[in-house]
Amino acid sequence: MTHSLYYKFIIGYLVFGLLGFITIATISSDMTYDFLLETKSDALYDEANMLASDFSQLYRGRNSNLNEAAPRLKAAATYLQGEAWIVDTTGHIVADSSVPAKTDVTLSDFDPTFMGNRSYTIGNCFGVFPYEVLSVSAPITGNYNTYGYVLVHLPISAIQQIKDNILNILYISSGIIFGLSLIILLVFTVTVYFPLKKITIAANQYAEGNLKHKLQLKTHDEMGYLAATLNYMSDELDKMEEYQKTFIANVSHDFRSPLTSIKGYLEAILDGTIPPEMQEKYLTRVISETDRLNKLTQGLLTLNSLDSKGYLSRSNFDINRVIKDTAASFEGTCDSKNIVLDLTFAENITMVYADLGKIQQVLYNLIDNAIKFSHPDSTIFIQTTLRFEKVYVSVKDTGIGIPKDSIKKIWERFYKTDLSRGKDKKGTGLGLSIVKEIIQNHGETIDVISTSGVGSEFIFSLPRAMNL
Numbered sequence: 096m097t098h099s100l101y102y103k104f105i106i107g108y109l110v111f112g113l114l115g116f117i118t119i120a121t122i123s124s125d126m127t128y129d130f131l132l133e134t135k136s137d138a139l140y141d142e143a144n145m146l147a148s149d150f151s152q153l154y155r156g157r158n159s160n161l162n163e164a165a166p167r168l169k170a171a172a173t174y175l176q177g178e179a180w181i182v183d184t185t186g187h188i189v190a191d192s193s194v195p196a197k198t199d200v201t202l203s204d205f206d207p208t209f210m211g212n213r214s215y216t217i218g219n220c221f222g223v224f225p226y227e228v229l230s231v232s233a234p235i236t237g238n239y240n241t242y243g244y245v246l247v248h249l250p251i252s253a254i255q256q257i258k259d260n261i262l263n264i265l266y267i268s269s270g271i272i273f274g275l276s277l278i279i280l281l282v283f284t285v286t287v288y289f290p291l292k293k294i295t296i297a298a299n300q301y302a303e304g305n306l307k308h309k310l311q312l313k314t315h316d317e318m319g320y321l322a323a324t325l326n327y328m329s330d331e332l333d334k335m336e337e338y339q340k341t342f343i344a345n346v347s348h349d350f351r352s353p354l355t356s357i358k359g360y361l362e363a364i365l366d367g368t369i370p371p372e373m374q375e376k377y378l379t380r381v382i383s384e385t386d387r388l389n390k391l392t393q394g395l396l397t398l399n400s401l402d403s404k405g406y407l408s409r410s411n412f413d414i415n416r417v418i419k420d421t422a423a424s425f426e427g428t429c430d431s432k433n434i435v436l437d438l439t440f441a442e443n444i445t446m447v448y449a450d451l452g453k454i455q456q457v458l459y460n461l462i463d464n465a466i467k468f469s470h471p472d473s474t475i476f477i478q479t480t481l482r483f484e485k486v487y488v489s490v491k492d493t494g495i496g497i498p499k500d501s502i503k504k505i506w507e508r509f510y511k512t513d514l515s516r517g518k519d520k521k522g523t524g525l526g527l528s529i530v531k532e533i534i535q536n537h538g539e540t541i542d543v544i545s546t547s548g549v550g551s552e553f554i555f556s557l558p559r560a561m562n563l
């Protein structure tokens with residue numbers, strides 16, 4: 096079995112982690128550095144300006160000896176964790192916060208506009224520092240003169256250090272979040288991956304024909320629902336397989352018995368076991384058996400055509416007329432058993448919307464059964480009743496009835512009750528299956544009420560025709 100889904104998920108997870116790490120190391124690092132440069136230079140610049148305005152009072156009229164300025168310069172430099180100078184217009188450092196003070200240094204090629212149009216520069220400040228510093232400068236002015244400049248410096252390494260500290264916090268937080276997101280992987284494994292594995296195993300079992308395999312998955316989510324559906328599907332397929340086996344066994348049995356008797360009679364006639372004067376009697380039996388075979392084939396064909404989602408050719412017709420016509424076709428049979436068909440209609444004409452030929456077949460099968468299983472000299476009641484937009488047709492006899500435990504089975508193909516076997520040797524057990532299929536194809540219902548030894552009543556519904 097392939098594990099690709101799981102591996103893909105893990106690879107996706109690792110790629111996500113790696114990209115997150117790269118993002119922090121590149122984009123986040125650059126952004127933090129730029130941000131720190133910006134804020135630090137702003138702070139230095141503000142401080143330099145403040146110092147410059149303070150010193151403009153002290154500086155006026157003097158060239159050097161700014162001893163008074165030194166403590167203020169030192170305090171500012173300590174606060175900023177940098178270095179501050181006062182430089183005169185020639186570039187000579189006249190005061191310095193650092194120890195020892197670089198007051199004997201003159202900046203070579205000092206250019207007061209060295210910051211250009213930016214608020215800070217990065218470099219070694221005219222070669223004074225052996226490392227990179229962030230420098231800002233503010234002019235000391237007064238009486239429309241520029242006396243000198245306040246220069247404040249901060250080593251770039253200090254900014255780098257702050258950036259590294261911030262990034263460390265980011266790395267640790269991201270690492271924790273990445274670790275916590277393992278929970279997603281865990282949830283995925285438990286709720287999707289394991290169930291999916293079980294479902295795949297089950298699907299393989301079904302594909303191999305093991306329809307008895309049961310999927311043990313009882314979660315109340317989509318996976319559980321899918322498992323329940325698959326279980327239901329395999330059950331249905333299993334039932335279908337069982338049904339097909341019994342169906343074929345029944346068909347073979349029902350075909351074999353008439354064929355065996357036909358063969359027996361014909362062989363007996365041929366080899367002279369049956370004398371010529373008796374032959375007519377046995378040939379009549381042969382014909383009766385072939386009639387049964389014919390009926391069986393016809394029944395199977397009808398069921399087959401209904402199975403393939405029986406196409407109905409519906410029309411409006413009077414159900415009373417159809418009942419009367421069908422009843423009339425049993426006149427001969429009824430006379431021979433002295434059975435009376437009692438018809439009662441809810442109204443003179445009741446129009447229904449259904450497939451006339453198929454409903455005729457339903458009535459035929461029900462009346463045929465009622466006569467077959469009725470005692471001689473009895474009455475069969477056929478009745479219609481109306482309820483809302485439905486017509487209910489009932490065929491009721493006072494015959495042998497159906498035992499309680501057979502009631503559900505009578506609709507199955509080839510089913511015959513033990514009681515009826517003796518009474519009706521020609522029955523195929525297909526009649527009621529055909530009736531049920533036809534009524535179901537119409538979207539209607541059929542029910543039976545029966546008591547063994549008392550009689551049976553079959554009631555089915557039909558839709559009334561709407562546009563009379």
Ligand code: ADP
Nearest residue numbers: 464468496505511512515522523524525526527
């Ligand atoms: P068949 O009548 O050809 O045997 P059906 O499918 O029509 O097949 O009926 C199935 C079985 O149901 C019958 O064999 C019989 O046992 C029982 N049955 C059907 N109708 C009646 C009835 N009116 N009274 C008693 N039993 C009946």
